[in-house]
Amino acid sequence: MAPKASSSSRKTERADKSFLWTRKDLVGIDELSSEEIVHILDTAESFKEVSTRSIKKVPALRGKVVALMFFENSTRTRMSFELAAGRLSADTLGFTAAGSSVAKGETTLDTVRNIEAMGVDIFVVRHSEPGAPHMLARKVRGAVINAGDGPHEHPTQALLDVFTIRQRLGRVDGLTVAIVGDIAHSRVARSSILTLRKLGAEVIVVGPPTLVPSAIAAMGCQVSHDLDAVLREVDVINMLRVQFERFGSQLFPSVREYSRLYGLNADRLARCRKDVLVMHPGPINRGIELTSEVADGPNSCILQQVTNGLATRMAVLYLVSQCVA
């Protein structure tokens, strides 16, 4: 259901100090209230300082075990969570599906239950199937953090994105954000739409009709197939990665054509507001969705996003750890 942007969301951009976090799991933004989102951002704010110390570590999760269950490949999300857990002094267990018992036919649930039997407190789960973390959250005692479930959600990415927007532009409420690219298959898009709407921003999703399902409008966003038409109105432009694996299904004719219609280059950037914020969840295909001069230019906050990912994930790990029995 489309969360309505309300005027009251403005005052929630800074959370009530007495707010009490009660969730064992973070499976999606869909489940969160705007107060909970702001509480995560504020908690992340306080963890940000840890990374500036000479000894970059706090004992918040000392004695806790965090299992990084990456049933699908990932580089930055995995490293970010691993580093975040380390800075909180947790022990981490690594896992990748290739070469594991999953390759021998074990189910996701059995794999996680077996690892839980070793005494794990928090599972960070990346999986190609939508809803996999939700299933696990119902069936295991430990906390479950969704690190991306197929095309469904990637909550920590959306959280670090709004953290970055708030840092750079001072607010989220009232902004207009364009999310450009393969919306249909993007977990970043879904989590971002939900987060931005809950915090009072307007969202326009942009891409070719084959990659932007019209039903996405029910999530509370506008749909456009014309990037040039929206450039002037946006405060933030989030460029999603072109997923080359989609070519096989002929969802768009060619990289060249995609880049021409939906790529962000200097010419298009010049038609945006001067202070427009350019974001990208990575990894970038340089020259396709973003030209290098845009990706590395003053409007870009791509590396800042990565830096903020650490504090955001520390906040999420810390908060759920408080609710694990």
Place this chain on the structure above:
Amino acid sequence: MHDIVIANGRVIDPAGGRDEVCDVAIDGECIAAVGTPRGKARQTIDAKGKIVCPGLIDLHVHCREPGHEEEETIATASAAAAAGGFATICAMPNTHPPADDERAVQYVIQRAAEAAQARVLPVGCITKARAGEELAEMGAMLEAGAVGFSDDGDGVASTAVMQRALQYAARLGAPLMQHCQDPDLMGGGQMNSGTTAVRLGLGGIAASGEQIMLRRDLKLVEHTGARYHVQHVSTVGSVELIRQAKQAGLAVTAEATPHHLLLTDAACSGYDPNYKVNPPLRSAADVEALRAGVADGTIDCLASDHAPHAKEEKDLEFGLAPFGIASLECALGLYAKALIDSGWMDWPGLIARLTTGPAAVLVRPGTDAGAATPQGLAAGAPADVTLIDPGKRWTVRPAKFLSKGRNCPYDGWRLKGRATATLVGGRTILCNLPASTMI
């Protein structure tokens, strides 16, 4: 002296146009008389306050045997059928190996003779190995006892193959039962296309995929004169296409399932694989159109599409779990909820969709299909009788099912109306349904 007299029930027999309180007498395997039979009975079943009707027929059941006996067997499926009020079920051929030849059909008949508590009528494949390429030996399967043909689980994708199948089956007089779904549009679909699928990030199965194949087939039926049965209709557009085809005089029949008459795709929101079914749960408008279609006769039959799966198969991520809902034992109460409780139909109308409706699909003009086509409660007809307590309130408890399937989204549902006894050929009497399933 009669073997059995079912006394003082409300006898509803759509085949004979009867709806009155009277008795039904049974001698051996056949109905002896209906009305006020003379003489005593060895056994009297008091049916006061109950409905007495011809044994219910379910055209669409997955018995899983051979190949997946861990999910269901002919014995367990037929026991579940009898417990649910069904005297006759049709076994879908997508077993392993599929029932695509005479021997496979004979195997189902043999296993049914050995173990079944209800009549189990085999449906054969339309194409060899359900591959959609070469026609299966429909003539030989028909002689062996098949009652119709289907590649259920998949539609016959090739227009040319479907045309040949219809031409060929037209001569045999047997119905071709189609699972309408254009495979090109299936993609990696997991649930109905729409806002819920988009929000959940699950691949959609568009309503148009069903309608495109149905529309194609109706054009082929027009030219071949074959008998064509639409399985598990799920969309408002399909109901309308069938309505038009019937108005145009085509030999088209159709069935609807309990889940398509009761549930919408919103039920998939929690990623519970028990709501994953093919065709998928659709919108509220589709549910409403299906109910209207059943009520006005556009949809001739109610069929469960009982699709049992082992626990470990459904204990998976939504996208990895197989399609299917096990519902044979609670189907009757679900139909009543969808169609009677909601005011669309009364019991005589509902019973027609479960007796004369499916029987008309199975009957072959000019042949004596015998037990395959119960003729209602007429003297001399096989004594297939179902007793229903229309006011019985009960709770669905899949853990107590006689079926092996526990993949049932109706766990804990309160229903009104259930079968209290099923007689099959006067032989099997299940007056004492498992007490555990009753409240």
